[in-house]
Amino acid sequence: MTDESSPYLKNPAVLDGLRKDDSAGDGDDVQEAPPKKRRLLRRVLIVVALVLAVVLAAGFALVMERQITLNGNIQRITGAFPEEAGRPAKTVGEAQNWLLIGSDKRPGEAGSQRADTIMVVHVPAARDRLTLIGIPRDSYVRIPGHGNNKINAAYAFGGPKLLIRTVEDLTKIRIDHFAALDFRGFVAMTEVIGGVDVYVSRKVYDPMNKVTWPQGMVHLEGEKALLFVRQRYNLPGGDFDRIKRQQAFVRAMGHKIISRDLLTSPLKLNAFLEALTRAVSVDSGVTLSTLRDLALELRDIRPDTVDSTTIPTSGTAMIKGASVVRVDRKTGARFFAAVRDDKLQEYFDDNGGLADLQIVS
Numbered sequence: 001m002t003d004e005s006s007p008y009l010k011n012p013a014v015l016d017g018l019r020k021d022d023s024a025g026d027g028d029d030v031q032e033a034p035p036k037k038r039r040l041l042r043r044v045l046i047v048v049a050l051v052l053a054v055v056l057a058a059g060f061a062l063v064m065e066r067q068i069t070l071n072g073n074i075q076r077i078t079g080a081f082p083e084e085a086g087r088p089a090k091t092v093g094e095a096q097n098w099l100l101i102g103s104d105k106r107p108g109e110a111g112s113q114r115a116d117t118i119m120v121v122h123v124p125a126a127r128d129r130l131t132l133i134g135i136p137r138d139s140y141v142r143i144p145g146h147g148n149n150k151i152n153a154a155y156a157f158g159g160p161k162l163l164i165r166t167v168e169d170l171t172k173i174r175i176d177h178f179a180a181l182d183f184r185g186f187v188a189m190t191e192v193i194g195g196v197d198v199y200v201s202r203k204v205y206d207p208m209n210k211v212t213w214p215q216g217m218v219h220l221e222g223e224k225a226l227l228f229v230r231q232r233y234n235l236p237g238g239d240f241d242r243i244k245r246q247q248a249f250v251r252a253m254g255h256k257i258i259s260r261d262l263l264t265s266p267l268k269l270n271a272f273l274e275a276l277t278r279a280v281s282v283d284s285g286v287t288l289s290t291l292r293d294l295a296l297e298l299r300d301i302r303p304d305t306v307d308s309t310t311i312p313t314s315g316t317a318m319i320k321g322a323s324v325v326r327v328d329r330k331t332g333a334r335f336f337a338a339v340r341d342d343k344l345q346e347y348f349d350d351n352g353g354l355a356d357l358q359i360v361s
Contacts, residue, residue: 073277080283082165093125095342115155134243140324185279195221196252247308
């Protein structure tokens, strides 16, 4: 733009020459907006910029508020791990092992706290798969300081610390993190996502809760889902079938969680995260950044890249009038070594052992 107030341009000849040169372009008439319109345009742009800045700031504040709120919902367990002396070495590389339990009570609550579900979640260094390793709650093992007993009694005797020590003594696998799921929160989570569907291979009656599960596809939601994953009596495979049910439910829930219906609905996703964070308790080393970073690393995980298995066992027995599960020490040693060495896929290729979760009893 030229400034006609310049002394140089006060010469009429020069001014006329410039105007002639300006008109000798490509034939387009470029008309400059009047000063009043230019000022109005600048004001509009400033207002729009301010509005965008406010919206972005509000969005950032909302995200931070949700993170703070969700983080505050999670109960942290201090002193969850046993003393370092005598603990197994860390799994090779960046692999992680999480000990996950399901219980009627959150850690620290009064009353009996036997672990209803015990599972090791192996996260390989490649972050390309997950392996859910079920530990039958009736596994007959040595509980430090309490002799031999069912493994779920370790949680009742000494909470997370004794259970972790017992699992580590049994498997020689180092547990990196601990998480406990409160079944009351589990019910809320299933309701938020609208339940899941699993295929039941045969008609099964639950005599404890007087519920009949028909053969075929069964929709599980709320209390009904809880009854299904916790049924133990009258299953053909007893506790083994219950583990299979629980793993199949986790798989089905995984499908639902990553569905567009949930991930593209801010209200549903927020409700699910609220229910999840209120239901879970973790060791004090698990921060919000720990969970966020792990979620980012596992962003490509899908239900078909989640494997399920159970620790090697050698059948059941009756000890002091109670039915227990015997751990296969010989086969177990090879299996646990594969976990420690982060070579589970090679182990499964050579030995099998993966559970088929398409059909459950």
